[in-house]
Amino acid sequence: MKTFLLSTYYQLLIYTRVKIAVFFSFVFPIFIFVVFSFIWGYHNLTYSKFLLTGVIIMKVASDGMFSVGNIIVKFYQDGFVKYFKGIPYSFMKYIGTLVTSRIINTIVTSAVLLGIGVLFFHTIFGFLELIYILLGIVGGFIIFSFLGLIISIFTAGKDDDQSVTFFIYFIMLFLSNIFYPLNQLNPTFGKIAYILPINPVVDLTRGDLVSGIPVILWGIVFTIASYVSFEKHEIGR
Amino acid sequence: MNYYVLIPLLFILLMHETGHYVAAKVMKLRIEKAGFTYKPFPRFYVSIIDNGISFQKRGWFLISGNLMTFVLFFIYLSLFSRYDIVYYVFSYQLIVETNPFYSDYTTIIFSYFYKDDFKRQFEIQSSPDSDQTDKDYKENYKNKYLFGKLWYLHFLVWGIFIIGLLSPVISTSHK
Numbered sequence: 143m144k145t146f147l148l149s150t151y152y153q154l155l156i157y158t159r160v161k162i163a164v165f166f167s168f169v170f171p172i173f174i175f176v177v178f179s180f181i182w183g184y185h186n187l188t189y190s191k192f193l194l195t196g197v198i199i200m201k202v203a204s205d206g207m208f209s210v211g212n213i214i215v216k217f218y219q220d221g222f223v224k225y226f227k228g229i230p231y232s233f234m235k236y237i238g239t240l241v242t243s244r245i246i247n248t249i250v251t252s253a254v255l256l257g258i259g260v261l262f263f264h265t266i267f268g269f270l271e272l273i274y275i276l277l278g279i280v281g282g283f284i285i286f287s288f289l290g291l292i293i294s295i296f297t298a299g300k301d302d303d304q305s306v307t308f309f310i311y312f313i314m315l316f317l318s319n320i321f322y323p324l325n326q327l328n329p330t331f332g333k334i335a336y337i338l339p340i341n342p343v344v345d346l347t348r349g350d351l352v353s354g355i356p357v358i359l360w361g362i363v364f365t366i367a368s369y370v371s372f373e374k375h376e377i378g379r
Numbered sequence: 380m381n382y383y384v385l386i387p388l389l390f391i392l393l394m395h396e397t398g399h400y401v402a403a404k405v406m407k408l409r410i411e412k413a414g415f416t417y418k419p420f421p422r423f424y425v426s427i428i429d430n431g432i433s434f435q436k437r438g439w440f441l442i443s444g445n446l447m448t449f450v451l452f453f454i455y456l457s458l459f460s461r462y463d464i465v466y467y468v469f470s471y472q473l474i475v476e477t478n479p480f481y482s483d484y485t486t487i488i489f490s491y492f493y494k495d496d497f498k499r500q501f502e503i504q505s506s507p508d509s510d511q512t513d514k515d516y517k518e519n520y521k522n523k524y525l526f527g528k529l530w531y532l533h534f535l536v537w538g539i540f541i542i543g544l545l546s547p548v549i550s551t552s553h554k
Contacts, residue, residue: 162525180542181541
């Protein structure tokens with residue numbers, strides 16, 4: 143347990159030293175929330191609350207796809223996994239500390255966002271609403287980590303292997319209800335967008351417990367798909 | 380989609396480059412090329428031969444494009460003073476022109492605060508024996524600036540600027 147906690151601490155320390163990671167994972171979600179809330183949420187408090195939950199899921203999606211799934215494949219590609227055969231510390235435990243550190247990072251960023259929301263935009267969440275946010279974070283993390291893993295397995299070794307992940311991430315972002323209620327702006331797009339896994343996660347975060355069912359289903363689908371992909375595909379250097 | 384929004388946007392883009400062109404002519408800088416490119420994104424450009432020119436001349440050349448946009452914006456506000464599509468086209472253009480990721484301002488900042496690296500880039504360009512390409516060198520010193528303290532200051536100012544341009548709290552005072 144002590145080793146696990148220490149390893150998690152070092153994962154967090156490594157993260158704080160990668161400037162680009164700190165920017166996209168911590169600063170950028172706060173920037174988006176503050177700027178959009180000042181522009182559209184100043185006279186519409188419900189929008190700030192709507193946006194805050196969306197931005198949290200935007201961050202969860204980016205962390206899952208770029209900081210977990212993608213990284214695991216890179217460990218295999220770089221031969222990093224082989225080092226664990228010679229040390230009394232398992233690779234799975236290492237991945238566990240990586241995931242834990244990312245979850246801690248997400249919770250801290252979400253807490254900062256909630257604090258900014260309360261201080262500047264009077265967005266106050268009740269206890270039940272906070273539980274929904276936590277469920278959305280956990281469900282989203284599982285879904286997007288495995289999605290990132292699947293994409294990375296299939297694109298490993300190819301030129302611009304991250305561009306596919308970026309493309310899918312941005313398509314999901316703009317065809318979701320994160321920044322605006324897409325189904326109200328364009329009902330056709332809204333219906334199409336519901337086949338994407340991000341919208342049930344966003345809806346669950348906003349208090350729709352029924353959306354928990356598709357979230358669980360997507361989680362199962364991606365878990366099985368990533369296991370099968372991992373077994374079938376050889377990730378070489 | 381309102382395609383007529385492209386007309387004022389195109390006009391502003393061309394006037395931005397005209398600002399650069401006029402500044403280059405006034406300061407007697409040698410214009411290398413003017414045209415359109417797709418790298419790193421589709422845009423018009425005016426490039427000068429920047430070899431040993433002073434920081435002040437380079438700074439004025441770079442800033443002249445954005446100054447032109449600001450002048451046009453203030454003329455528009457003083458004549459019309461309303462929040463229509465043209466106001467938002469100007470806002471979009473000003474936000475893009477002042478961004479901390481890739482803009483004339485980022486070039487001004489790292490040519491001032493990283494003078495030695497900036498000068499070294501030209502030495503590498505003109506030296507055939509160098510084992511480092513100038514593109515690699517540019518990437519190295521840009522990474523010194525990107526996500527550093529100075530960059531975050533630019534980013535913060537840019538965020539406040541965006542809010543100032545688009546927030547209804549500020550905008551209603553113009554109506």
